[in-house]
Amino acid sequence: MARFFRDNGLTLALGAMFLGSLVGMVLTGQSAYNQELVAHGQAGLDLPAYLVSGNFLSALLENWESEFLQMAVSVVLTAMLFQRGSAESRDPDQPDRDNDVVWWRHRYPVAAWLYERSLGISLAILFLLSFVLHWWFSLLATNEDAIRHGQPAGRLMGYLLDPKLWFESFQNWQSEFLSTALLVVLSIFLRHKGSPESKPVAAPNSHTGD
Structure with missing residues (x-):
């Protein structure tokens, strides 16, 4: 144990x-x-009713949406772009960290391509799923509020153009991109002993990667 x-x-x-x-x-x-x-x-x-309300599920899923977006973008961009000196980047002078290929690539090229990118693809799918659910439950929350005020309920496709939905998303997206960018940049100059997210304490600032 x-x-x-x-x-x-x-x-x-x-x-x-x-x-x-x-x-x-x-x-x-x-x-x-x-x-x-x-x-x-x-x-x-009561608690069961609140757990299925648009108010709760919209707030929950808009946060999950932004987290999955941040992770998907981080995985995909770090596979393509570099930041010299960052623990979060590959070394631009040694970009090919992964030279190995799955043994069945030639027999099943599509499956191999998907497997080689499965982490980024999975996170992107989770982001899209979370966004769709956030869209749905945000509309539900908005309609609950509209009914309380004697206003007509909105429709799903029309709500896709509503600034409220995009405000809820952008307010989370910007913070995720900011925190990721700060981690990339701060890991050039700062260290945290024992963390794989940090370079070795004695490594020079120009050293790139963990």
């Missing part, structure tokens, strides 16, 4: 942090939303 926790500690710790944050989001989100409902003379939602 001790070996299991040692070998999987990073995933277990991040998973526990995710679940703790999710519970915190649910409880505080329910409380804040119910305060809003009561202010409009309506009854608050």
